[in-house]
Amino acid sequence: MQGLSCAINSPYSGSLTPIKHYKRERRVKIVGCHFVHYNDGMPNSRPLLDKNLYHSVEHFNLEKERIFYSTWQLAGHRSQLANPGDYVCLHIADQHVFVICGEDHEIRAFYNVCQHRGHELLQGSGNTSKTILCGYHAWAYGTEGQLKSARNTANTEAFNKCDFALEPVRIEQALGFVFVNLDNDANSLQDSAGEMFEDIKKHVPHVDELAVSDKYETEGPDLEANWKILAENCLECYHCAPSHPAFCDFIDMQSYRATAHGAWLRSYGELGKADNKAYPVEPNEPSQKAIYWHLWPNTELIIYPGEAAMTTFRFHPKTEKLTGTSSLMLLKPGESIAQERIDYRWNTLWPEDRAICLSVQKGLQSRGYRGGTLVVNEEQHAVSEHAVAAFQDLYRQWMSISGTVS
Numbered sequence: 396m397q398g399l400s401c402a403i404n405s406p407y408s409g410s411l412t413p414i415k416h417y418k419r420e421r422r423v424k425i426v427g428c429h430f431v432h433y434n435d436g437m438p439n440s441r442p443l444l445d446k447n448l449y450h451s452v453e454h455f456n457l458e459k460e461r462i463f464y465s466t467w468q469l470a471g472h473r474s475q476l477a478n479p480g481d482y483v484c485l486h487i488a489d490q491h492v493f494v495i496c497g498e499d500h501e502i503r504a505f506y507n508v509c510q511h512r513g514h515e516l517l518q519g520s521g522n523t524s525k526t527i528l529c530g531y532h533a534w535a536y537g538t539e540g541q542l543k544s545a546r547n548t549a550n551t552e553a554f555n556k557c558d559f560a561l562e563p564v565r566i567e568q569a570l571g572f573v574f575v576n577l578d579n580d581a582n583s584l585q586d587s588a589g590e591m592f593e594d595i596k597k598h599v600p601h602v603d604e605l606a607v608s609d610k611y612e613t614e615g616p617d618l619e620a621n622w623k624i625l626a627e628n629c630l631e632c633y634h635c636a637p638s639h640p641a642f643c644d645f646i647d648m649q650s651y652r653a654t655a656h657g658a659w660l661r662s663y664g665e666l667g668k669a670d671n672k673a674y675p676v677e678p679n680e681p682s683q684k685a686i687y688w689h690l691w692p693n694t695e696l697i698i699y700p701g702e703a704a705m706t707t708f709r710f711h712p713k714t715e716k717l718t719g720t721s722s723l724m725l726l727k728p729g730e731s732i733a734q735e736r737i738d739y740r741w742n743t744l745w746p747e748d749r750a751i752c753l754s755v756q757k758g759l760q761s762r763g764y765r766g767g768t769l770v771v772n773e774e775q776h777a778v779s780e781h782a783v784a785a786f787q788d789l790y791r792q793w794m795s796i797s798g799t800v801s
């Protein structure tokens with residue numbers, strides 16, 4: 396790969412502009428909300444992203460730099476970080492970060508790396524008490540990132556513990572969700588998606604009462620597909636009738652709406668039949684709709700018909716063809732979800748989508764696939780791929796692929 400400040404010749408349709416120009420352009424676009432809004436009128440046939448962008452190592456390395464190191468990534472929820480020493484770890488592509496509650500009860504984020512010789516410090520989630528102890532040579536850090544002790548350094552010349560504090564990472568919270576961003580110059584989460592959180596608050600008035608339930612798994616199995624295939628699959632219901640028969644009995648497809656709002660997109664559908672092929676929902680239950688809020692590039696915040704709950708879904712790229720998945724279930728304290736609802740979401744609906752994503756990954760690598768088109772019909776949201784087109788426009792803007800945004 397060439398140096399990032401150099402012009403990059405792309406083997407794909409459209410050329411990539413130098414990254415130093417890209418950053419300035421991107422900021423202007425976000426602050427000014429100059430993203431393409433499909434409601435302005437979108438052609439009903441749209442070129443897809445080039446198929447090579449879904450399995451190219453070179454391109455994945457650019458995505459890391461241009462997208463994943465500069466966007467807000469969901470780390471967890473404040474209910475997981477209520478006590479000093481509580482922590483959660485996350486990967487952002489090949490970068491490892493943890494978020495921790497300090498002894499002063501402030502929540503901070505750091506790169507998950509010891510400043511001695513680079514060993515990782517924490518794994519998964521849990522509580523470290525007052526000390527983060529490196530497993531290699533036992534350097535000890537405080538929960539606020541300071542190096543507290545380093546074995547056998549008392550006589551080391553010019554050794555100053557202040558030089559070896561953990562490297563901080565930017566953090567922001569919204570409605571109790573904790574996000575991190577590796578780019579200190581990126582727009583704030585509030586500037587990027589403040590309206591999305593207002594929209595969530597409007598539809599989920601009890602959101603402040605929710606807390607992560609540890610009964611439900613947070614790490615799912617990796618998926619052998621490019622992360623964009625998952626994102627695009629989440630953003631259209633054109634596939635729902637052939638692929639999700641129970642979902643189409645569950646959600647009223649006439650009410651289905653997919654809308655794009657700059658850095659976030661939303662899919663909305665009202666409960667169809669109370670007695671349906673997914674699971675029954677009583678008319679007096681708190682949620683009578685499904686809403687998927689998609690925060691660019693790889694986070695979903697979801698409500699389903701039924702209980703007062705939210706589900707998070709983060710799909711994070713590990714390689715150009717491998718994507719990790721993680722999910723949190725947020726409930727009111729003391730409440731639980733009927734097993735048949737968990738079974739439908741994770742043992743029926745998600746496997747249907749997993750199978751699609753795995754198949755499309757193989758197809759995009761086929762020498763026989765020439766590249767299709769998006770079917771855009773804005774009058775019929777449930778059978779239109781306009782939100783995928785909006786996602787691909789975001790992608791082109793962040794990657795500075797010229798000549799393809801309408």
Ligand code: FES
Nearest residue numbers: 509511512529532
């Ligand atoms: S790498 Fe952490 S103490 Fe040596």
Ligand SMILES: [Fe+2]
Nearest residue numbers: 628634639748
């Ligand atoms: Fe689906």
